[in-house]
Amino acid sequence: MKGRSSLDVFDFGVLLQALAGSLKVGTLRVVSGPKEKYIGLNRGHIDAIYTPRSRFRLGRILYNMRTLEMTTLQEVLADQKNGKVEGPLGKILVERGHITQEDLDAALHYQLVEELLEVFYWNDVAYEFYSVPPDEALRGRAGRLTRVDGSEEAHRILLDVTKIIDDIEKFNNATPSLKDVYEIVGDREKYIEEHEVADYVLELLDLIDGERDMGEVLKALRLSRLDAMELFYHLKSIGMIRDKSSFELLMLAENRRNSFPAAKRARLYERAAELGVEGFEISIRTAQAYEELEQYDKAADHYFAHAKGMEEQGTLEEAVEAASKAIKLRPERADILQYRAGLLEKLGKKKDAAADLVLLARLLRGRKQFSFAEKALLHALALTPEDESIRIARIETIEDSGESRRAAQASLELAVRRDRAGNLPGAFEMMERAVSAEPRAIRFRTAQANLLTRAEKNAEAADALGEIVPIVMDRTSRYPERGIRVLTALRGRLEDLRARTSEAMEKIAEGLLSFGRKEEALKVLADAGEARIAHGHLVLAQEAYRRAVDLAPEDLDMAETLALVQARNGAKEHALARLRGIASQFWKRGKLERAERAYREMLRLDPFSPDALLELARLKADKGLKKEAAAGLYQIGHLYKVTGNLEDAVTYLDEACRLDPGNPGYVRGLAEALGQALKTEAAMDSFDALLAMLRARSDHTGVIDLAMKMLEQDPAHQEAAEAMMDAYRALGDDVRTRVNEKTGEKANA
Numbered sequence: 001m002k003g004r005s006s007l008d009v010f011d012f013g014v015l016l017q018a019l020a021g022s023l024k025v026g027t028l029r030v031v032s033g034p035k036e037k038y039i040g041l042n043r044g045h046i047d048a049i050y051t052p053r054s055r056f057r058l059g060r061i062l063y064n065m066r067t068l069e070m071t072t073l074q075e076v077l078a079d080q081k082n083g084k085v086e087g088p089l090g091k092i093l094v095e096r097g098h099i100t101q102e103d104l105d106a107a108l109h110y111q112l113v114e115e116l117l118e119v120f121y122w123n124d125v126a127y128e129f130y131s132v133p134p135d136e137a138l139r140g141r142a143g144r145l146t147r148v149d150g151s152e153e154a155h156r157i158l159l160d161v162t163k164i165i166d167d168i169e170k171f172n173n174a175t176p177s178l179k180d181v182y183e184i185v186g187d188r189e190k191y192i193e194e195h196e197v198a199d200y201v202l203e204l205l206d207l208i209d210g211e212r213d214m215g216e217v218l219k220a221l222r223l224s225r226l227d228a229m230e231l232f233y234h235l236k237s238i239g240m241i242r243d244k245s246s247f248e249l250l251m252l253a254e255n256r257r258n259s260f261p262a263a264k265r266a267r268l269y270e271r272a273a274e275l276g277v278e279g280f281e282i283s284i285r286t287a288q289a290y291e292e293l294e295q296y297d298k299a300a301d302h303y304f305a306h307a308k309g310m311e312e313q314g315t316l317e318e319a320v321e322a323a324s325k326a327i328k329l330r331p332e333r334a335d336i337l338q339y340r341a342g343l344l345e346k347l348g349k350k351k352d353a354a355a356d357l358v359l360l361a362r363l364l365r366g367r368k369q370f371s372f373a374e375k376a377l378l379h380a381l382a383l384t385p386e387d388e389s390i391r392i393a394r395i396e397t398i399e400d401s402g403e404s405r406r407a408a409q410a411s412l413e414l415a416v417r418r419d420r421a422g423n424l425p426g427a428f429e430m431m432e433r434a435v436s437a438e439p440r441a442i443r444f445r446t447a448q449a450n451l452l453t454r455a456e457k458n459a460e461a462a463d464a465l466g467e468i469v470p471i472v473m474d475r476t477s478r479y480p481e482r483g484i485r486v487l488t489a490l491r492g493r494l495e496d497l498r499a500r501t502s503e504a505m506e507k508i509a510e511g512l513l514s515f516g517r518k519e520e521a522l523k524v525l526a527d528a529g530e531a532r533i534a535h536g537h538l539v540l541a542q543e544a545y546r547r548a549v550d551l552a553p554e555d556l557d558m559a560e561t562l563a564l565v566q567a568r569n570g571a572k573e574h575a576l577a578r579l580r581g582i583a584s585q586f587w588k589r590g591k592l593e594r595a596e597r598a599y600r601e602m603l604r605l606d607p608f609s610p611d612a613l614l615e616l617a618r619l620k621a622d623k624g625l626k627k628e629a630a631a632g633l634y635q636i637g638h639l640y641k642v643t644g645n646l647e648d649a650v651t652y653l654d655e656a657c658r659l660d661p662g663n664p665g666y667v668r669g670l671a672e673a674l675g676q677a678l679k680t681e682a683a684m685d686s687f688d689a690l691l692a693m694l695r696a697r698s699d700h701t702g703v704i705d706l707a708m709k710m711l712e713q714d715p716a717h718q719e720a721a722e723a724m725m726d727a728y729r730a731l732g733d734d735v736r737t738r739v740n741e742k743t744g745e746k747a748n749a
Contacts, residue, residue, distance in 0.1 A: 012125055013158060019129070020044045020154035027130045027137035032122035037115070038145070040134040046154050049115045050134060050145040056114040058089055058107055064224045065110075066200070067103040068093065088149070110224065112150045113160045120165060164226060171229040174236050175214060179271035181249060182217070182232075183210035186240035204231055208241055211252065213267055246275030250282065262292040281306060284322065291329065300330040304339070311343065319343050334363045338376070345383065354380035358393055370401035388414065388426075399437065408437035408444050415451065424455055440471050449493070458497040465490050466504025473511050480515040487511045491524060500531035506544060513551065522551060538569050556582050556594070630663065 012030070016039070019028060023043040030037050038050040059077065062068035076092055079085045085092055090104045119125070130137040138145070150157075188205060191197070200223050207217045218228050235241045244252065253260065253268035260268075266289035273282040287302035303326035310319035323340040327333065341356035357380035364373035377394040384390065391414045398407040415430035431451050434444045445468050452461035468490060476483030487508050494504055505528035512521040528544040657663070707724035 012119060012127075013162070015127065016154060017158060020046075020158075024129075024131075026132055027134045029128040029130070029137070030119055030122075031126045031128075032119075032124055035122060037119060038134055038138060039116075040150075041154070042133075044154055046112065046116075046150040046152055046157060048134065048150050049112060049148045050138065051115060051148065052145055054111075054115065054146040054148060055118075056111050056148075058111055061107045061110055061224070062093070062099060062103065064222055065103070065107060066222060067099050067107075072098050090149075108149055109152060109157075109160075111148055112152060113157055113164065115148050116157055117161050117164055120161065167226065167230065171233050174233045175229065175243070177271055177274070178215035178218070179213050179267045179274075180243040181210065181213045181252065181268070181271075182208045182236075182241045182243050184208055184240060185242045186238070188240075191238075191240055201231065204228070204235075208235075210244070211256070213264070213271075215267070216264075246272040246277045249275070250277055250280060253285070262289045265289045266293065266298075281309060283309060287322075287325070296329040300326040300333060300336065303329070304333075304336050307336075307339065307343075316343055316347050320347070332363060334360055334367075337363065341379075350383040354384040354387060354390065357383075358390060361393060361397060365397050365400060368400075370397055373397045374401075388417075391417075395433070404437045405441065408434040408441060411437060412444060412447055415447070419451060419454070424451075427451060428455075440474075442468055442471055442475075445471070453497060459502065462494055462497055462502035462504050465493055466502060466507045469504065469507035469511050473514060484512065484515050484517060487515075500527050501535050501537050501540065502528075503540070506547060509547070518551060525551075542569055556585055627663075630657075 016028070019026075019041055021044070024041050025043060026041055028039040028041060030039065036052065040047040040049070059068070059073045063070055063073060076085070076089065076096070076098070080089065080092065090099075090108065093099045094101055094104055184205065192202075200221065204217070204221055204223075207220055212220070214232065218225060221228050223231070232241075236243075249268045249272040253265045253272070257265065266286055269282050269286040269289060272280075273286065283302045283306035287299045287306060290296075290299035290302060293299075303322045307319040307322035307326065310316070310322060320340060320343045323336055323343060326336045327340060330336070337356055337360045341353045341360065344350075344353035344356060357376045361373040361376040361380070364370075364376065374394060374397050377390055377397060380390045381387070381394070391410065395407055395410045395414070398410055411430045411434035415427045415434060418424075418427040418430060428451065431444075431448045435441075435448055438444050445464055449461045449464040449468075452458075452464055469487065472483055472486045472490075476486065490504070491508050494500060494502055494508075505524055509521040509524040509528075512518075512524065525544045525547055528540075532538070532540045532544060707721070707727070711721065711724075
């Protein structure tokens with residue numbers, strides 16, 4: 001590519017002349033929008049022009065030059081299509097003798113001139129020049145283009161083009177429109193007598209009948225376009241023909257309405273409108289003709305023009321009717337829709353105008369013209385402020401534009417309107433939409449919480465407040481004091497809502513902790529846990545206290561509460577383990593009463609917990625309460641004895657006897673455990689001690705019972721036998737009789 005630029009038609013002529021004059025070899029690509037042509041240059045000559053689709057067909061040119069008949073042309077084209085003959089059309093015609101080489105050269109020259117002439121009427125022309133022949137420049141695209149052969153000097157073609165441009169301007173002044181209808185006004189016979197008239201002139205005079213327009217005449221006349229225009233110019237200049245006035249064109253179309261096709265009527269109406277007709281509405285007639293042709297774009301344009309004409313005349317209802325017809329044909333025409341809305345507003349039909357503006361906004365929104373769509377909706381709202389559907393459409397438009405904060409604000413405004421109107425479900429819907437649009441905006445979440453509060457949905461309001469906490473922490477990370485104030489205020493709101501059970505409390509605690517306010521965080525968690533227990537939300541309470549204990553493991557009160565909650569939640573083993581640790585910590589700190597309470601809580605959860613009983617017993621001993629300690633140890637020993645763990649049973653029963661040696665029950669329990677453990681000697685020692693104790697207390701019944709047990713283990717135990725006999729004597733015969741009845745064979749033995 002050697003160059004690229006934009007130029008007007010005159011510059012194009014200069015460019016082409018300069019390239020030809022400098023004997024350039026290459027390809028000039030000329031572009032105007034979707035239109036393009038490739039001009040092959042070869043040292044001052046134009047070899048060929050390539051165009052996507054030529055309007056100037058060689059066969060038609062030869063026919064119009066009267067060197068070839070249409071039947072002959074059709075036969076050759078058919079043979080060419082069927083493969084009976086190959087090669088360019090012009091070459092075939094010459095070889096078959098249908099035309100001469102001179103005829104072909106003239107037709108090719110005409111075709112080349114017309115192709116080049118077309119470029120001079122393009123707008124916004126751009127070019128590229130390649131220093132290679134067309135075949136190489138096109139690189140395989142030549143097969144999709146029509147080749148117009150040339151091999152003529154470029155300056156000669158440019159001279160012909162320049163002359164034709166001048167002639168066309170002259171013709172256009174005399175015959176400005178192909179839609180004009182001409183009629184003969186001169187003396188036809190006299191003109192024929194006085195002039196040497198060719199056949200094509202007679203054909204032209206026959207075609208000018210006062211009904212055919214110039215375009216129809218040129219199409220029917222067997223003559224080149226330029227020659228025909230020159231002949232028209234000549235006849236009009238000498239007064240032989242004249243074009244009909246606008247009124248005559250209108251009347252022609254009206255009078256021949258049933259016989260003229262719609263396309264012809266449309267042309268007549270358009271030309272009459274161009275010339276101007278006072279007192280007649282031509283636009284609607286033109287629109288109807290195009291509607292009949294199913295050319296709905298043009299029909300809509302003319303209905304629109306008619307609507308404007310009716311508005312100027314003050315007949316707004318008719319203007320609305322015409323605009324409605326245009327919209328029906330082309331509902332996507334935003335300009336017509338906006339225009340009809342304005343008419344309806346002038347007529348006071350506000351609802352109808354608003355409906356049109358909503359449709360307009362929908363069209364503009366689909367085209368991503370969001371600001372214009374919103375303006376249309378705001379206008380509609382001004383007309384019908386109570387129509388919520390318009391407000392929703394505006395919210396959707398703003399959302400589509402990506403302006404989430406404005407969308408949220410509009411949603412909030414509609415939520416407030418619905419709230420005031422008593423439509424709480426609708427208010428909640430729009431409030432949720434506002435929050436969804438701007439989930440990190442505190443003001444919208446606060447408004448949502450306020451609305452939920454007014455609706456007495458305290459739990460949901462608390463959740464909404466909880467969602468604000470992470471936003472506050474993020475926004476105030478550099479300003480901790482500000483963050484603490486906001487979190488404190490949120491906590492106050494939750495307390496006002498009686499929503500201390502809310503999970504938002506934990507979020508607030510986390511926030512306070514992140515700002516270094518550990519004690520305040522613990523207080524929030526404790527309050528949340530306490531409230532949850534009161535409401536029976538034990539699982540949530542456990543979570544609050546668990547987090548508090550994680551933050552302050554040294555806080556035994558909090559840990560004890562957590563253990564109790566765990567127990568109520570069914571996690572007894574965890575609770576027992578935690579209570580044991582708590583009691584141990586209290587004991588180490590010298591808080592024996594608190595330690596005892598913890599052990600008793602363990603026993604309340606598991607009355608037969610050896611660990612709890614043992615620790616409690618030792619705690620009692622540490623406090624100097626030996627008898628109470630001994631009672632606990634005895635209970636542990638008894639449990640172990642019952643379960644068969646005789647070794648531990650002996651250990652704890654012996655410890656109980658040491659703490660309270662005067663308690664015969666403990667001694668007997670120890671003795672029985674020793675006996676079951678097959679520690680006979682130790683067992684008998686214990687029984688001896690117990691027997692002495694009972695005899696000293698004159699517990700004759702106890703002595704008899706113990707002595708019988710001892711004799712079961714050792715029948716030769718003299719001391720036991722003597723003690724039993726002494727007890728019998730002391731009790732007397734009556735008592736002895738009752739004892740015998742009770743003891744049975746053992747007493748007899």
